[in-house]
Amino acid sequence: MPFRPVSPEKLSTAVVRQVEELILRGILQPGKRLPPERELAERLGVSRPSLRDAIAQLQEASLLTAKPGAGVFVADVLGSAFSPALMALFARHDEAAIDYLAFRRDMEGLAAERAARLGSDTDLAVISAVFTKMESVDDNNNPEEQAALDAQFHMAITEASHNVVMLHMMRSMYELLRGGVFYHRQIMFKQQTKRAVLLEQHRMIHDALMARDAAGARAAVEAHLNYVERALMDQQRAERHENVARQRLDHELKG
Structure with missing residues (x-):
């Protein structure tokens, strides 16, 4: 049978999927600064460790970038469209x-x-x-x-x-x-x-x-x-x- 056990989705994975969707739909645009960690965690209804895990995954995927002292920003995903x-x-x-x-x-x-x-x-x-x-x-x-x-x-x-x-x-x-x-x-x-x-x-x-x-x-x-x-x-x-x-x-x- 083609069925497998259903496992609950990690909160960090749900956050990643939501941010990806916002970037894909053009709602979060390149250069947009994300809210501070505490505020964003409250808006998403997740713990700060879960949020940090999600942001790390999105940075690894080159969708977000951190600027020391400035915050976390949506990466310039269009930067390489034309050389x-x-x-x-x-x-x-x-x-x-x-x-x-x-x-x-x-x-x-x-x-x-x-x-x-x-x-x-x-x-x-x-x-x-x-x-x-x-x-x-x-x-x-x-x-x-x-x-x-x-x-x-x-x-x-x-x-x-x-x-x-x-x-x-x-x-x-x-x-x-x-x-x-x-x-x-x-x-x-x-x-x-x-x-x-x-x-x-x-x-x-x-x-x-x-x-x-x-x-x-x-x-x-x-x-x-x-x-x-x-x-x-x-x-x-x-x-x-x-x-x-x-x-x-x-x-x-x-x-």
């Missing part, structure tokens, strides 16, 4: 940025479609809350804050898709974006007209999700990223033209 050499190579070639946007368009379109179908009402409430923040800063001429909320909005959609592989892949994509490897999102917010257009595009995505219109949500995401791609290509073209113009001016002045 520094590959990131530098991306940054030197314009076509990499276009390929990056194409990848995002495919993945985020699918994420929006899944979020409209599978996201809970709470998931959609999170997306709506982020969009409300985007509306509130639209006229404040704060490109950095707008860019941060833009990324938060797109990540909230990915989280609502409830696909953990997609979640961590897209989080690594945004880390590249935040680091300026491909382009600075702030470029998209330099002109008031562009900011208004971008906000309206995000409104279309938001409204389709709230209506649980899966096809509409995907189409709205794709239209938005098509616009971003065109703006980026226009910027790259303008920079090339400016370089040629400066060469001509230099030639005329020296000639």
Whole structure:
């Protein structure tokens, strides 16, 4: 018979499973500091020795890391997603940025479609809350804050898709974006007209999700990223033209 005796799960094992689940679901993010030992043990309802055992197991699995005098943190599990050499190579070639946007368009379109179908009402409430923040800063001429909320909005959609592989892949994509490897999102917010257009595009995505219109949500995401791609290509073209113009001016002045 295929049955074996059932043994009760150790408390430390239960803690490990809970922390792993929180990291997998993207709730505990890289760099997040865990509460102090006493507080965390109380929250989990376990003894401090059981908690220490669990933390040791998670450190051995490279999911947590201890910093002397600072505490225990979620490890940077995305740190090795792209090597520094590959990131530098991306940054030197314009076509990499276009390929990056194409990848995002495919993945985020699918994420929006899944979020409209599978996201809970709470998931959609999170997306709506982020969009409300985007509306509130639209006229404040704060490109950095707008860019941060833009990324938060797109990540909230990915989280609502409830696909953990997609979640961590897209989080690594945004880390590249935040680091300026491909382009600075702030470029998209330099002109008031562009900011208004971008906000309206995000409104279309938001409204389709709230209506649980899966096809509409995907189409709205794709239209938005098509616009971003065109703006980026226009910027790259303008920079090339400016370089040629400066060469001509230099030639005329020296000639």
